[in-house]
Amino acid sequence: MSRLNEANIKTALEIIARYPRPKSALIPLLHLSQEQNGFITRDAMVHLGELVGVTSAEVYGTATFYEMFRFEPVGKYLVNICGTMSCALMGAGDLMHHAEHKLGVKAGGTTADGMFTLAHAECQAACTEAPTLQVNYRFRYKVTNSDFDALIDDLKSGKLSDEIPSHGVVARIRQRIPADRGVGAVAPELATENPVWMDGKAAL
């Protein structure tokens, strides 16, 4: 059910073809899968393993290394409120408290309608703009309680759907590289000669 759908299998095969070793495509494929389902499901990991020729355990090991891959259902919008030093000093604690009341869930929870997941985040590297939050990794700066309410209302009404896609969509314009434009990388074990730079032949 949460294996890749037909269209995404086609995309997946295109992505795999870019790499000399199929398993190198695993992380882009995990993003593709998360885009399709909103999170990484068990079946999806089995399917990706089949596509790139590794075991499910290896897919699981790779996927769990990265924070952006989620393994439980996530709301359409993942709201990460920064709680690190600058933001904490600028009222992130109050903002989180307000957000919990506004959404009716504790940090880490997902609203009953499946629209929002609220989460704590570590430093988002925008300390001058504290307190900050991200909605599906899109920044909001110097967020006040009323800014937050407006943001939630706009997301609910669909006003921001052009700016902020649903969780899992990393970019809405997909890179397409025709086969003849690929770099034609060769897996090290299949290379018959040293790369040019190693022999000192490269034009410097």
Added chain:
Amino acid sequence: MTTVDSSNATPEVAVDPNAVSVTINGKVVAARKGEMIIAAADRTDDFIPRFCYHPRMEPVGMCRQCLVEVVGPRGPMMVVSCMTPVADGQVVNTETEGVKKAQEGVLELLLANHPLDCPVCDKGGECPLQDQAFSHGPGESRFVEEKRHYEKPIAISENVYLDRERCILCDRCTRFADEVAGDALISFTSRGNNTQVMTFPDEPFSSYFSGNTVQICPVGALTAKPYRFKARPWDIEHVESTCTTCSVGCRTVVQSSRDELVRYQGVDSQPVNWGWLCDKGRFNFESINSKDRLTTPLIKDASGNLSATSWSVAIDSAARMLRTALTVSPQSVAFIGGARGTNEDAFAWAQLANALGVDSRDSQMADGLPPQVFSLPQATIADIDTAKTIILLAPDLKEELPVLYLRVRHAAEKRAGRVVEVSPRATGLAGKAWKKVHVEPGKTAAALRALATDAAFTAQLASGSVVVIVGRMNLAESEESVVHALAEVLHMAPHATVLPVLRRGNVRGAITAGLTPRNGGKSTAEILEAAAAGKIECLVLLGADPLSDVPDADLARRGISGARNIIAIDTFITQSSALADIVLPAAAYGEKEGTTTNVEGRISNVAQSITPVGTSRPDWMIAVELGTATSHDLGVASYNELHAAMISGVREFAPAVDTHAVQHDGVIVAHPTPITLTRTDSASSERNSYDYRAVVSRKLYDNAIGTAKSPSLATLGETSAVIVNPLDVPRIGAQVGESVRVTSPRGSIALPLHESVDVLRGTAWLPINLGGSDVRELLDVAKDVIDLKIEKMS
């Protein structure tokens, strides 16, 4: 030497371009390019502490414990010695103050989250972390914080338990699973402080080699169910021995405590097993401790039941039985079996057979190869490492000879040699094969003959040494077809050497010792056929169970019921020994000393670790006593005399005179003058297109007695099934999983239908000797091939 025309030329000295010289703690060490510092240092007396480094796996530099100083132009520099290659003139110091401080620091960090529950840990007493904390640790820790906590332990497979609190994340188990076994079913998950070794959710680490991860775990994180809390290392007695579960002959340490076997550990033997064992070989010591072992002789009483008796009564009765039969004719006596015992056991029984004039003796169970394969130019297991081409004309090595599978897989993985798989179905090595020749049973020789026109294939054969691994890849196909196929390969590659893989523990030793038909004597199938015709007065079963081992249920049944008297020498009551007139209890593996011969003809010792259970005796002793009771003195009164008699009596065993070698890596048997095989035009019968040609082979965990009587292994076996290509399923009209009727000219049984792309269209794969319906009901050892009807049940 070439001509020298220059007056100042120095004499040519063969300089190895890969030789380098390094100085480790002031001592000059010869090393080879590409070797890591730690490997070179291991040849000196100076020990560099380590956890993740393992000489049989790729280095990863995971634990950082092996930090040493390498003197560079800017002074000493700290490097991990497992990841830093040697260089000519390199100066390495492993014991300076700086190194000591660094190593102590690493250990302090490794112990920061380690629970230090050594008193209740199975590893305590033999734990590299414990030992090196003493030898290279700081003695005390500056960390006072609460340690990390996890549920402990969790089962990651039926037999392996993981304690994540103890784990130091060295990557040994995960590397082994991926690199060596090819079963990457465990992996590091999560990141940073949360990193842990884990399986995919609900998918256990069900690898045939999982026990090795327990052995190489440098802490107590991985433990094996069969050994958990059974013994402490300081209470264990160790003897080095050879595993005889299959015929690879892996070197092991047999460990016992309070006269009970508690564990087998692999020993790193360069020519054989590199330290690895399969789980079947590792855990089947449980069967030797089984409560079901025979402890006393049994004799059929007036009411026809087997009841306990004394050895003197049993031996006298058996001798009388043999004498009576011999008065009818020596042809009416036959010995089946002998592959379970040692070379000495087989030799003693062969001597007894010679003395009694019994020519019908066979240690193969109608599932082997003609002994002339041992007279072909022989390959060793180590030849696989250097062969340019490895031709598999063999059963699925992963299922039948697992540690040999690891060796071939390693060669393919390292691209040292190319693997050619000739088989009726894809085996465990198919993914590593350079060329796959999957061919319907009965057509293998013809398919190979056709390959002679394949330029790429013949060029590959001509490119260097060729090792042919040959065995019975299909028990529903005659042994002649294997010989015909082998003849074709040897015709294309006359320089090829042959590794004959007969599966049973010491079958090669038994054949060499003389337990094979001679002077026109009968083979196992012929003996059973003669018994069925009432021509066998006395049948002796030497640890053999024809009713569950001969791949022809009907023949075995007719043979066993037709034999007038049966004497069984066995460790358990089996299907066949239950029908014997006299059962003599035999000492098992670990209870007797001797030597064994592996697939390549390597003779190595098996050691005694515990006392034989009850009154059981080694097989050879029973032969000697039967000899005495039938007035044939075999002239030996002790194991040592027997061993000496065997070495002088059997030419092939002569190299075993080197006792030291036999007790370590073993010695290769002396080979007779090689013979050549002649090619024959083998006409195979055509298959009716409605039928499926049978492919019958073994799985690792089956109903074999050593597995069935080991609780940790008994539950791992699958049940019988008929497995066809997915494209054939619609033709049968039944659903996958549904029970179908499978019919051969011999019989008809119901089996669940399974599908697999590993199976050729028009063939059906039936794993043998599993629970459920008995596949052997369909088989007929007299037939070249067997065609099956598969029908939906009405």
